[in-house]
Amino acid sequence: MRKRDILRKSIAGSLIAVSLASTTLSAFAYTTTFPDVNPGDWYYDTVMSMTARGLFAGIEEDGVIYFKPDKAMTRAEFLVVVSRVLELPVVEGGQWWEGAYESLKESGIVTGGEISEEVINEAMPREEMAMVAIRAAEYRGESIGSKYKDRVSNEITGVRVGECYGLLWSDIDWDRHTMSIRRQMVYEDHMWTLRNTKTKAAIRVIDLQDSIYNYLKDLRATQLRQREELGPAYRVNRVAVDMGRGKPKEIRDDLELINVKSNGEMLTPDSEKFLGRISRQELSVNFRFHNLRHTHASWLAEHNVPAIVTKKRLGHSKEETTLRYYTHITQGMRDDLLSKLNNS
Numbered sequence: 001m002r003k004r005d006i007l008r009k010s011i012a013g014s015l016i017a018v019s020l021a022s023t024t025l026s027a028f029a030y031t032t033t034f035p036d037v038n039p040g041d042w043y044y045d046t047v048m049s050m051t052a053r054g055l056f057a058g059i060e061e062d063g064v065i066y067f068k069p070d071k072a073m074t075r076a077e078f079l080v081v082v083s084r085v086l087e088l089p090v091v092e093g094g095q096w097w098e099g100a101y102e103s104l105k106e107s108g109i110v111t112g113g114e115i116s117e118e119v120i121n122e123a124m125p126r127e128e129m130a131m132v133a134i135r136a137a138e139y140r141g142e143s144i145g146s147k148y149k150d151r152v153s154n155e156i157t158g159v160r161v162g163e164c165y166g167l168l169w170s171d172i173d174w175d176r177h178t179m180s181i182r183r184q185m186v187y188e189d190h191m192w193t194l195r196n197t198k199t200k201a202a203i204r205v206i207d208l209q210d211s212i213y214n215y216l217k218d219l220r221a222t223q224l225r226q227r228e229e230l231g232p233a234y235r236v237n238r239v240a241v242d243m244g245r246g247k248p249k250e251i252r253d254d255l256e257l258i259n260v261k262s263n264g265e266m267l268t269p270d271s272e273k274f275l276g277r278i279s280r281q282e283l284s285v286n287f288r289f290h291n292l293r294h295t296h297a298s299w300l301a302e303h304n305v306p307a308i309v310t311k312k313r314l315g316h317s318k319e320e321t322t323l324r325y326y327t328h329i330t331q332g333m334r335d336d337l338l339s340k341l342n343n344s
Contacts, residue, residue, distance in 0.1 A: 034058055034067035043069065055084045072123040075115055079104055082136050109135045111218040157206055158296035158314050161269045161289040162186055166194050167258040169220060177213050179206045181315060185239075185269060192268055193249065195242035202315035219258070226262055235264030294325075301325040 037047050047067055050056050058065040073081075076097035083100035088107060097120060104110045110132060157164075162184030171180045181204050183194045197203050208216070227234045237257060240249040259267040272289045293314070300310045311322040 034065060036069060037067045041069070050081075053084075055081050073129075074121050075124040075128070076101070076120045078124050078129060078132065079110065079115075079120075082109070082132055086136055086139060104132075107139060108222060109139060111214075157208075157212065158293050158300075159206070160184065160198065160202070160293060160315075161272060163197065163202070163315075164289075165257075165259050165267060165269050165271075169256040169258055171258075172216060172220075174217070177208045179208055179216075180204075181206065187268070187270075189240070189249070191240050192266070193240040193242055194255075197315070199315070199317040201317035204312060204315050206313060216258075223260065223264075227264065230263060233263070235260070235266075237264070237266040239266070297322070297325045 034047070034051075037044055041047075047056065047069070051058070051067075056067070059068050059071075060066075076095075080097055080100040083103050086107070086109075088100070088103040101110070101115075101117075101120065115128065157179065159167075159181060163181050166183040166185040167179070167181075171182060172178075173180070181197060181202060184197050184202075186193055186195055188195075236253050237255070237260070238251055238253045239255060239257075241252050241255075243250055257266050261267065269289075297310060297314055300313070301307075307319070307322050307326055310316075310325070311319060314322065316322045
């Protein structure tokens, strides 16, 4: 499958997850058509049904309304569509997108820290589309969002899957903008357990860039609000804590895990298996959570981050493990070298 087709399918799939909870595609008589969307196109029914429901209006050029299937959606366009899908109350705003933006913020589906007004008219990345679509689906009461809504982004931090799900709110230093990796979550002795990291080198402190820092602040506020609203119904999680060799495990129910559902139920490394299954079935992509760690390491290498810094950030115990990413020269690094040689 071509990358463009994968992109289209992933975006369309996200939109369908939000909009087609109870209505079949064939339920509409298509009274509006676009000259650039044809019945033979795989996305034809999706586009036309959403247009019939008033979710899409098209783009006018020289008096003709086009859909522009190859044009990337801006954040503003996507948020307006999601707002219409959810039939949110219209909030008055100056710009054409402002009402939808404010409604989605009030509903907790987006935050100003994640999508700011400064970038609202730029093309929206797929990961942001997925984030908004999943939260919107959960807002509608669908279970698709509960597994991934509040997961810390591995691609941004480069943590291992067990480290990601072992994070506690006490690991975040709000003043220093850092996140401490002290443990991992594993399944052993028939229960989820928090235990030591893979190696001593894996114990580390990661500097957080503004985007993930703001996301975590918003997430913390959201979880505290959800806990207050649900009261006794908010889930209390029981996990085992490994106390060291030869010592019995301690069962704790007072630990504040970062990765939990909206009802407080904890997420675990098993939550990623569903995502991998969907990636294989829908996109023909053999996705593994650990791939994102490799992506992060390659990005650091390509952007000339010193190997010693990358080693510390990823928690590698051996230097040769880190250097593998630097010996695998990427196209971007080759282009950079050529540019420097040409300008020397």
